[in-house]
Amino acid sequence: MRARGGLAAALAGAALVGGVSGCSGDPETKIVDATAVEHGAALFRDPSIAETSFNHYSCATCHEAIPGEAGGALLPGAPLAGAVNRPQYWGGQEVDLLAAINHCLYYFMTKDLPWTADDEAAQAMYAYLESLPGDGDAAEAVPFTPVYALSPPPPGDPKSGELIHERACGSCHGRAHSGEGRLVARAPALPDQTLDEHPLGEYTEAERLLVFVEKVRHGGFVGYGGQMPPFSLEVLSDEEFGDLLSFYELP
Ligand code: HEC
Ligand code: HEC
Structure with missing residues (x-):
């Protein structure tokens, strides 16, 4: 919970990310202003956040931001609207949101270094997740029952x-x-x-x-x-x- 609070607090100072490129006299100048929420939304769908060419996944490969947005897909990760308010993650194995995200970055996206609460990307991701409609059931811990036994299921259709x-x-x-x-x-x-x-x-x-x-x-x-x-x-x-x-x- 400590890092979660830290992440939220750090965010207060980081309303704007992105930047201004070029110089003012340059006709090619593009002014790129993005809010932290917009930046986070883009990162959510961007495999390059893992900073390794070995990774092809984005967060959206395995998680819906809003339940139902991926149609009938059976995604291995929980929908993330409401995640900032959940009391625990990974079926109760993790209580810290940033750590819950870092597990995905490390194990699935093969990112070398974990995000810290000071990282701009972590702050933008937090802002995005916080912006999603996430009250009520969405804020409840999501059940996650891994199967350890290796008994094949009965044949089906x-x-x-x-x-x-x-x-x-x-x-x-x-x-x-x-x-x-x-x-x-x-x-x-x-x-x-x-x-x-x-x-x-x-x-x-x-x-x-x-x-x-x-x-x-x-x-x-x-x-x-x-x-x-x-x-x-x-x-x-x-x-x-x-x-x-x-x-x-x-x-
Ligand atoms: C998010 C991506 C992803 C999804 C979704 C996924 N897989 Fe895979 N799967 C992989 C990758 C990548 C490999 C190659 C080995 C590795 O890196 O784990 C793999 C390997 C495998 C293998 C080979 C194992 C071996 O040792 O030879 C099987 C079997 C498999 N997947 C079955 C499935 C089935 C069935 C599903 C759906 C229920 C599924 N996978 C869903 C990414 C995925
Ligand atoms: C290859 C699939 C995969 C990718 C990519 C992935 N995750 Fe996950 N994530 C999972 C699985 C599986 C879990 C464990 C089940 C669960 O609790 O959702 C999980 C758990 C989580 C949880 C805890 C959710 C909860 O309520 O228990 C958060 C938060 C999370 N991931 C965020 C992210 C973010 C942010 C990204 C992108 C930086 C990401 N994940 C990328 C598969 C993935």
Whole structure:
């Protein structure tokens, strides 16, 4: 909570960011005034905030600012309207908003150094999040239940699974089978490329299935590594996951 207060207080002195470029006699002069809120809104959608070419995600890849704005997408992170008022984050594992954001910058966006409360980007992001309509339910802690056990869900309906692929996986992995339109080059075409990389003979059917279950439920955590976010039970139920695996014809 300490850094959260610090962030808000620091913000009071930083109403304006952006700047004036060029000099006054120059016909090319563009005056760029942006409020902290506008700056934060742009940063929210900008992968370059991680300051590494290794990152392709923006905050908006995984979070809606306002619930519903990403259509029917199943995004791994919670909507962020109301986040400044929540008592805790990451399913109760974090109480500090800036730290909650820094986890994402570090684990998913591979940013080397965390934001501090003095960073202009952190202040602009705070101003933006604070500007979102976030009273009532939006200010409640968001449930987040990671799945540790690696028991595959029961098989489901492949037709529904196709839609789950589009809503939950397609943003990064592109179209099923071909990978067309993928956001991250190293995100494999699902399920084909992952199955090719785990050939039968070297792997059993059960192990190949487990690659999907473990990756989806643990993301880069619990010893797996990589930049994929985990999908909690709230975001992707076992029933939906079963539909998805049946669409992939797994096992
Ligand atoms: C690759 C996906 C991904 C990216 C990119 C990402 N996040 Fe997250 N974020 C998550 C997941 C997963 C969680 C944990 C679930 C949850 O609590 O929302 C999380 C949690 C959070 C939380 C805590 C929310 C809560 O109420 O528990 C905040 C705040 C947050 N992220 C902000 C950001 C911001 C700001 C950015 C951009 C700088 C960002 N995230 C980028 C996936 C991502
Ligand atoms: C925010 C981007 C993102 C989303 C959304 C996403 N993935 Fe991934 N996934 C990746 C990346 C990047 C990799 C490459 C390895 C790494 O960096 O984690 C990957 C790798 C994988 C792998 C390969 C694991 C291995 O060890 O060979 C599987 C399987 C997988 N994802 C399944 C899924 C499924 C199923 C979904 C939807 C429920 C999904 N992913 C959603 C980014 C994403």
